[in-house]
Amino acid sequence: MSATRMRHHWTIADMDRARTRALAEATGLPHIIAQLLLQRGAATADEARHYLQPSVAHLSDPFSLTGMRAAVERITQARDHDEHVLIFGDYDVDGIAAAALLINGLKRFGLQRVTHGMPLRLTEGYGLNAEHVAVARAEGVNLIITVDNGISAHEAARRAKDLGIDLLITDHHAIEEGLPEACAVINPKQDSPDHPARNLCGAGVAFKLSMALNGTPNDLDIAALGTVADIVPLTGENRIIVALGLRHMARYERLGLSKLAAEAGLSLRDISSEKIGFQLGPRLNAAGRLNDGRAALQLLLSDCPIEAGRIAAALNEANEERRSIERGIFEAAVEELDACFDPRQRSIVLARRGWHVGVIGIVASRINAEYNRPVVLIALDEEGVGRGSARSGPNFDMMAALTECQEYLERFGGHRSAAGLTLAEEAVPAFRSAFEAAALRQLGAGELLPELTVDVVASFSQLDGALLKTLEQLEPFGHGNPAPIFCSAGVELVPSSARIIKDNHLRMALRQGDVVLSAIGFFMAERYFTEGLPSSLDIAYIPQLNTYRNETSVQLLLKDYRPAED
Known part of the structure; x- marks a missing residue:
């Protein structure tokens, strides 16, 4: 299947013939293009021109985001007092791109002492924690700025306050437990649902902060990289950032990205969102998926051809290793499904020892596409702890289903189509049954055809x-x-x-x-x-x-x- x-x-x-004809006549565009523009929300000639010719002028004011003024004031204070600032990112492409953007942005703004950090995926997990804060204190850090994480770092925020370190959070993930205590929080999810920056990724938020500090839209290529790789909707502000960023990437050919593109057999001169998503993104992600994303960050920051070439080659090798691991997990999962899959089942839950926790999310997405039903893959460790990745299509609310099954889970989090979870090995059978029941309630019986x-x-x-x-x-x-x-x-x-x-x-x-x-x-x-x-x-x-x-x-x-x- x-x-x-x-x-x-x-x-x-649906097609509104009268509106399509009117827009085509007002713009001189073919009726088919007018119809597609209407479907994408461009209903007037001016809106159509903006859509077809995105520009920097169409970007929203960064100061319209809640917390931006307070963040700029605190960073200005750090510059004026020569403080040590730590940028704390994440190990995926969005977190890496966000860190690179803000490191560059702070240096343009005049900060001299800027360092960076990120967690190790396999041993530390996601986001800023209290131990990271303690290490920062020992290194003399005065201000921690998170990028692409931090909105749920309540314990780390309390530790920072106790140790006298200011915390500034930039993130884009859902706000589920209120805001951590910080000198400023920039997260578009705080703002109204119709805010033009509502769907920014972590790199997009970092881009906005850099723009607020410096007054110019720098590093658009890195912002586009993070936006495409994080699979946020390419609509509104995100589409503008990516359209402009692709032009920037092709024109200026950043050294690290150029070396990485060469490893993939590409030229940045004809880069596209598809090539970022399927070629550059996976290579930058590979090191972080296997454990440590610092090499990818260094590649984006490097201005040394020898260093950039060496890192790009290493990332390409890591990507080949990731693909090999992914292929092995996928083949094992399909072999099991070939033996036991029933077309009447609404969901797929598979668990096995030895699966790599950094890769099972990719495999879950592939199986979801192959079988057109929600999938949970669980990697079991030697101590009987399972860490799972859940993926679904647009017709299924993954978080709602997991909430129904929460009695079997130690913790879980995510959004409508993707989530992570932790559970004990002995809870897997009961969870599988409960998840199947939740999927049946959402999807109903009968043949599941993709839309x-x-x-x-x-x-x-x-x-x-x-x-x-x-x-x-x-x-x-x-x-x-x-x-x-x-x-x-x-x-x-x-x-x-x-x-x-x-x-x-x-x-x-x-x-x-x-x-x-x-x-x-x-x-x-x-x-x-x-x-x-x-x-x-x-x-x-x-x-x-x-x-x-x-x-x-x-x-x-x-x-x-x-x-x-x-």
Whole structure:
């Protein structure tokens, strides 16, 4: 069973023909682009121009965030009194990017004594703790600034107060237990739900603080890196940051990122959000997933080509190790599911000794995509303690389900689609049963088909180079702003055109009227072998421009197909 092989439940987005026509006439854009802009909230000509041409002027005022003025005042005091400031980050890409942003920002602001720290994933876990504060006190730190963590660090905040260290928290995670005691807390979750910065990641919050200190939007490339890697919605302010950051990354080619891109076989000159998400992000994440993210931070800060090249090579090697570990866990999980999976079950809970706690989240996401139901993977240690990662799709509230099962958990936390948890090994069977019951209540019985939202119904004759070039202006695509999915009905399979590419992928030629287009379906070979292809199809796809031997043509990236409806 695979998400790429499974049939989907198609939903066709509504189209307001009158508003689409009016926006197209007001902007001179094709009707399809006007329709997509309306779906993304751009209802007027000015809003459409802002969406298609994001600029620094469209960023919100950093001082509109609660706590920003107090934070700037305290940092100004630290500069004026030559205080020792510790930036305390996290081991994932967002935390690493946030730390790099603020280290650079504080130095631009004139602070001389700035150091950084982060926890070790496997031995210390997430976030600032009381022991970190004690070490900071011994090192003469006057002010600790957290990035991408701290909003739940109540014990650490109390220890800092007892030891006479000021604490400034910058974070973006949910506020569940009130605010820790600190001289300032910057977290967009404090502000109104309609605040333009509401969905910033940790790097985005650090970017705002740096901008408030220095008055200029520096290090946009690092802000974009953290935003894409943290999978926050690429809408509103986040989309602006990433759009501007991609341009910055391509133009200035930061040394560390350039070396890392070379290890991945990429050039920053044609960087995209997809390449950050699937190539750069995993390599920066690899060291932190296996234990220590400091090397990735040093790479972002390095101005030495030899050092940057050495670190990039080491991160690439760590990523290969991470992939090997991930592959082993995934294969073991699928082997177990092949033996015992029942399509009627609503959830998957697997536990095993020896699984790497830093990698099970990635594997849980893959299994969720493969089986289209919520997944919890649990790594058991030798003392019988299980640390789990939970992942789900948009139609399931993971935190609500875990709350129903909390009597079997020692602790848990996260958000709607991803969470972490800890439980005793002997509690796993009872938790599995309770979680299955919670999943059944949310998802109901019957076949679980993944959802596929079609944005535009179009004919092949509308898919020309000019349209697709304009379509590129809707980028960057990613979580919350996916590439638009088109649908064309009643297309014909060109006889004898279907063929298998590299054992897994399906390529074919499709005709509608006088237009013939090439289409490719990644990982659709098995579906083709088991179901075949009808001669007349409805297809869902992403249209792309494909250049081969200096010739550019329209190619369709298939997402699903079905027999043509009469």
